Amino acid sequence: xxxxxxxxxxxxxxxxxxxxxxxxxxxxxxxxxxxxxxxxxxxxxxxxxxxxxxxxxxxxxxxxxxxxxxxxxxxxxxxxxxxxxxxxxxxxxxxxxxxxxxxxxxxxxxxxxxxxxxxxxxxxxxxxxxxxxxxxxxxxxxxxxxxxxxxxxxxxxxxxxxxxxxxxxxxxxxxxxxxxxxxxxxxxxxxxxxxxxxxxxxxxxxxxxxxxxxxxxxxxxxxxxxxxxxxxxxxxxxxxxxxxxxxxxxxxxxxxxxxxxxxxxxxxxxxxxxxxxxxxxxxxxxx
Numbered sequence: 001x002x003x004x005x006x007x008x009x010x011x012x013x014x015x016x017x018x019x020x021x022x023x024x025x026x027x028x029x030x031x032x033x034x035x036x037x038x039x040x041x042x043x044x045x046x047x048x049x050x051x052x053x054x055x056x057x058x059x060x061x062x063x064x065x066x067x068x069x070x071x072x073x074x075x076x077x078x079x080x081x082x083x084x085x086x087x088x089x090x091x092x093x094x095x096x097x098x099x100x101x102x103x104x105x106x107x108x109x110x111x112x113x114x115x116x117x118x119x120x121x122x123x124x125x126x127x128x129x130x131x132x133x134x135x136x137x138x139x140x141x142x143x144x145x146x147x148x149x150x151x152x153x154x155x156x157x158x159x160x161x162x163x164x165x166x167x168x169x170x171x172x173x174x175x176x177x178x179x180x181x182x183x184x185x186x187x188x189x190x191x192x193x194x195x196x197x198x199x200x201x202x203x204x205x206x207x208x209x210x211x212x213x214x215x216x217x218x219x220x221x222x223x224x225x226x227x228x229x230x231x232x233x234x235x236x237x238x239x240x241x242x243x244x245x246x247x248x249x250x251x252x253x254x255x256x257x258x259x260x261x262x263x264x265x266x267x268x269x270x271x272x273x274x275x276x277x278x279x280x281x282x283x284x285x286x287x
Contacts, residue, residue: 012169012178020168020208021225027209028223031069031251042068050145056080069212073148073249081147083244084282088266090153091243092138092277093202094256095146099139099176101271101283104259109137112177121184122203122257124164124229128192131199135261136268138283139183141171142254149249151279153258154286156193156200158239161218164188165226170208171255173274183257189213189221191247194235197264197286203257204248212251216241244280263287 033039043062047054054060058075065071084091100110107129108116120129142148166187169179176182187206192199204213206222214220217239218232241247268284271277 008174008178012175015169015175015179015208018208021223024168024206024209024225025223027252028212031072032067034067039065039068043071046144047071050143052145056147069251073251075149076147081151081244081279083280086282086285088285089282090258090260090265090284090286091151092140092279092281092283093150093153093247093258094140094142094148095278096140096142096256096276098271098273098275098277099141099171099173099255100273101138101268102136104132104135104137106133109139109183109257111180111182115177115180115182117181117184119259121181122188123190123201124162124231126160126162126190126192126231128160128199131261132201132259135259136265136284137260138258138271140256140258140277141173141176142250142256144252147279148251149279150202150204150247150256152241152243152245152247153202153283154195154197154200154243156195156241158191158217158234158237158241159194159199160190160192161215161232161234162190162192163221163226163230164190165228166206168206168208171205183255187222187225189215189248191215193241195264198261200264201257201259202247203259204250205255205257207252207254209252213248213254214251215248216246258283 123129189204266285266287
């Protein structure tokens with residue numbers, strides 16, 4: 001093992017000892033401070049260090065954001081993100097970088113070299129997991145500079161939302177390489193949709209210092225953090241979202257995983273780890 005590998009192991013070892021939820025609650029409060037001088041400092045310092053692209057924001061005036069969290073989950077200008085024109089395309093749900101993508105092998109998804117994790121566990125042991133066996137997945141990592149709203153990869157009707165409890169490890173690349181079963185260990189919100197091509201899952205994965213996840217139909221999901229798996233049937237509420245519609249948002253960065261069954265996908269765009277994607281960018285074509 002090289003020097004960098006040893007450093008990664010040390011940093012990940014420290015994470016096992018940290019009070020994940022307490023730290024995330026503190027960040028949750030810190031991001032919602034309304035004291036104007038401090039809020040403005042947060043925006044300019046963190047935004048500057050992260051390299052946020054202000055030109056895309058609907059407002060480039062820090063005074064228009066009541067809290068740092070409002071800035072972090074900022075809306076973009078109209079037309080800043082356009083959907084791929086191919087009607088058969090399914091598209092990226094978020095801005096960020098590809099962590100991994102490709103084929104699901106039976107019940108296993110590839111996390112990083114030496115690590116796979118369980119599809120069934122990822123979906124909170126929901127019986128519908130089998131529909132995605134041998135299907136396809138895309139894992140998109142959002143960094144602090146990225147746009148933090150999550151959008152629909154294709155048209156779909158919401159069937160179920162599952163809030164799965166877990167830890168809140170960082171989802172940075174070094175942690176993905178070192179922590180086994182990371183995405184099936186972290187707290188997550190699983191959104192299951194019915195589409196004209198079969199089921200689709202969009203999974204919002206929490207992470208260290210990600211103080212909150214929310215959806216457009218249920219509002220804030222975390223906090224409070226889950227103590228047990230909570231599965232809600234939304235099929236009778238007629239919640240239909242079109243491709244590109246906002247689905248939810250992260251209040252700090254994290255990861256989105258999209259699952260599709262094998263029969264739905266005709267081809268994938270050639271993408272690999274660290275390739276940049278944006279909302280609306282084609283990930284593949286549907287049959």
